[in-house]
Amino acid sequence: MNVQAVKTLPDAQTVTSVNHWTDTLFSFRVSRPKSLRFRSGEFVMIGLLKDDGKPLLRAYSIASPSWDEELEFYSIKVPNGPLTSRLQKIEEGDEIILRPKPVGTLVLDALLPGKRLWMICTGTGVAPFASLLRDPETYEAYDQVILAHTCRTKAELAYGAALAKALPDDPLIGELVGDKLHYYPTTTREPSANEGRISDHIRSGEVFEKLGLPQWNAAEDRIMICGSMALNKDIMSLCEAQGLTEGANSNPAEFVVEKAFVD
Known part of the structure; x- marks a missing residue:
């Protein structure tokens, strides 16, 4: 070039x-x-x-x-x-x-201590989570870490899927990752094991049933959100319905959302 x-x-x-x-x-x-x-x-x-x-x-x-x-x-x-x-x-x-x-809000410091960390994203919104998923501090802070990635097709999930597959065997942090990491991909325009928007899977309870995890609660669950405007609003409303409040660097709480990439 x-x-x-x-x-x-x-x-x-x-x-x-x-x-x-x-x-x-x-x-x-x-x-x-x-x-x-x-x-x-x-x-x-x-x-x-x-x-x-x-x-x-x-x-x-x-x-x-x-x-x-x-x-x-x-x-x-x-x-x-x-x-x-x-x-x-x-x-x-x-x-x-x-x-x-x-700069950014998708940092561990913006969340109160919890038991489970959910990373919910669409498309290239997986990028900041690729950073956090390779950070030892993430696994030291949480008992379980869930990457929920929604794309149109299975091919568009490849980057996140490759990362999730490699992490347990990573020579630097694989031991910390262990069985803490859960990967939940969904597709909206192609048949797959998990079809539909991640928000619908949360709303129906399907994601919790498939992963063997409890429904969200403010005492134990922490949520990070990075995606389209529609996803951000949808997941934020689901968080608030469960009593979770939005946090920030200066005021940690139960969920955070990155708004810098949304028009």
Whole structure:
């Protein structure tokens, strides 16, 4: 890819690998600024230079854990998207712009202590959870961790499925993961073992029955939400119906939702 040189910018980082999961989804890893400190689950601004030399930046969750020496990102490909139409063409050795000022609400600090942590997402909303699922602190804080990922097709679930499958055997944190991790994928436009929106599976009780877990309660369950506006609102209402309240970095509670990626 012929990306305009950005070596003169202090925020330039080198692409170390790219993985195209489907025609519409890809992940990539880049070098990590030595000065960057972040909490697993946070996001940063990344992008490329436009033809006029000005940076075009968008918010992207860091999919790698806080201890990783590199940074991983997971992205959708939008054919006519100002950034992703070009970002999807990056190759190893290319450079992107990264502004090292991490923020976000999907962090363990924003939740009160609990027994079970539910991570509920659609599409590329799985990215911040990919970070948290690879962080030892997540398994030290909770007895059970549930990743509930909804996509249109089974192919779009591949990134999260690969992660969930690999974690128990991970040489660094596999022992901590053990049997704590539960993976619950659902599809909305293709037949699968779990068809339909995750919100419908929660509402009907099907997800609890299949996983052998109790219904949500404010004393034990903590929920993280990252997806479309429709998903966010739906899951928030389900949380509130069970007596869970929304938390934040400054005021931890029972559930948190990332709103930075929703129009």
